[in-house]
Amino acid sequence: MKLFYIAILFFCFSLLTARWISGGELAGFFLILALACMTLLRWREPKSGVTIAADFLLCLLIYPDALLIVGVMLTADVFYRLGEAERERGLKRRDAEAGKVYEMESLQRDLLSAAARIEGMTAVSERARIAREIHDNAGHEIVAAYISLQAARAEISGTDGAVTLYDAALSRLDEGINKIREAVHNLAPVSAIGADSLRNVCEKFPGEVQFNIFGNTSRVPVHVWNVLEACLNEALTNAAKHAPGEISRVTLDATPHIVRLCVENATPQSRFSGTKATNTLTRASHKPGVGLRNLRHRAASVGGNFSANLSDGKFRAVCVIPIMYSESI
């Protein structure tokens, strides 16, 4: 189509050039120059008031020259169309650029908030580990020693001073055990971490969620939990938005090498029972949005993969993250 317009334009300028050569330079050359200015103006300012006014002015000034009027009208149309097409392309390009920038900004926000959360989770996780160490190892040993010392109390005989000292030591040990118990209690995290955090999300979700865990999740690093929690939140939000009232199934599989989170829910039957066209429309309407794309980036940042698809009447989001890879980061 563009070639067609250019051919019209070329024809128009050829006519004017022929007129210029046959009728003398002053008769034709100024028309060509004027027409060139008009067409460039059309190109630069499609449909502007100045352009239209300039067209009319020129046509009024050289009214008897029908060729000029035809030329101006034709070229005006050509350049208007070319200008419009280019403007439209420019707008699309600008929208695409703006969309990308918006997506990048959204991803950046997500990553910053994830980094802050991971920092907090790491501290909480470390405190939980210290509390567990004290409780399971040092605490038990001290309590065992205290019980043994209490049992030995009946066997002690001798000067009053030695018995008094022994009782005082036992009393101080008792206080120490109480303090250790308090410290362990204080160190233990109040907020849920690890698999418990996922369970929490499922329990707080307004719809019905079946949550199952398979395998040992103790080896999954803290930052991986953060990504898994984000995936679960996004998938459940999608379920609430597109399939309200349907049961969501959340499955967490932890193997020595990978951790896999799968969230699936049935989508309303009516959306899939139509013709091929409706299915296409449904698929098109489920094109991954910014949230899902951001999750893909976040999963990729820890060496994993996130995918979401719609098949067999079910929306399924799966996030797989390698554990060994995560530990080496």
Add this chain to the structure above:
Amino acid sequence: MNLTVFNYALRRSLKNPIVLAVNLVLPFAIILFAFDAPSIRGENRGYYILAMILMFGAYLAARGIRDDNMERTVIRILAGPITMRSYLVQNFFSTMLPVTGIIFASVALGTAVHGWEIRFAALLALCYLFLAATSVGLSFAWSCIFNNKETSFAVFSVVLTMVASLGGLFIPLEFLPGPLAYISAIFPPHWAARAIETLLNGDDLHMYFLSLLAMALFATAFLLYGGRRRIL
């Protein structure tokens, strides 16, 4: 003092030694030492050579806008609260200001040295001014076509030689054969040469003003085309 685009463009062109040499030395040197150089027809060709020098000088002075485009300086400039139109207009005037000064200074020197009449000198200055504006427009348009400095300058050197030869600045217009005379008319210097010829022959000024109109139309067309900048 705030460094507006006008000031920035002015300083940029004044810092360039080639631009300074072409604009400040050559025009005065031509008027003082080479104005009465012999020509094919035996007439004085100094007016035409001066026109060519001024045209080339104006082109070089406006070349900074191309550097802005190539070095992506324009993106940094447009990050400020300024429109593309304002940027181009300020660039145009920052180029035209020193060029206008040089044109008037050259004509004043010519009047003093060669004893030109005031009316003749004023009309000659006006003609040079229109040619310089056309040349600045050409420079703006040219910078839109090429994205590489070397290619741009190499092609322009060839084009300039052709334009100067066919445009009537080196060879008198009446010496050009029929078809070449038509081709010659599509170059702005042709109309400058016609205007100068009209002034030198002392003819009716009708042709002189038509030539100015042609140059104004050329400048408009070039500026309309050159006023287009893509940033993305």
